[in-house]
Amino acid sequence: MNRFLLGGLAALVMAGIGLFWLQGRAEVEKGAPPPAPAASHGPADLPSASAADITGLVGPTPPEATELTREQRRFGRYDRDRDGRISRNxxxxxxxxxxxxxxxxxxxLLTFEEWAVATADKFGQADINHDQYLTAAEFRTTAPPPKPKPKCSCAR
Structure with missing residues (x-):
């Protein structure tokens, strides 16, 4: 008898978990951005050039790139779905x-022990003279290394 009651209770719990999961998925999908409209590429959208442009080596002016500030580029790296807002995720x-x-x-799950080991290891590597204190020079070694500048990918 107890097995039947426990089985029925387990089935109800599983059904409840399933309902919460489905409801959460529906909320996520409801907040998703709509798909981008398909651009029509008809004959009117094609660029044209005349024979005078070809012989005189004159073509359409290239588009100008917008100069983004450092903060705008940083914002763009975080804004994965390009909706102009940064979500928590x-x-x-x-x-x-x-x-x-x-x-x-x-x-x-990050336990305190896992965090403490990483921090203690970092301190131990920085404490060169092993006096249990970091001098300014020792502390400077704990800074993350600077990112290398990208090499020029210009074709020569």
Whole structure:
């Protein structure tokens, strides 16, 4: 008798979890941006050139690139869906690799011990003279390395 009651209770719990999951998915899909309209590429959209343009080496003026500020470029890197807003998930997505490095057992939970080991290791590597204190020069070694400048990909 107890087995039947526990089985029925487990079935109700599973059904409830399924309903919450479906409801959450519906909310996510409802908030999704609409698909972009398909652009029509008819004959009127094609560029044209006359024989005078070809012989005189005169073509249409190239479009000018807009100069984005550093902050606008940074915003663009976070705004994955290009809706002009940064969601919490978009903001946290850049931190996933750093989190995975700290999460040693891979259970997607960062315990205090995992964080403390990483911090203690970093302190131990920086404390060159092992006096349990960091001088300004030792502390400077804990800064993340600067990102290398991209090499010119110009064709020569």
């Amino acid at each position: 978009e903001m946290l997505s850049t931190r996933a690799d750093a989190f995975r490095k700290l999460d040693k057992d891979g259970n997607n």
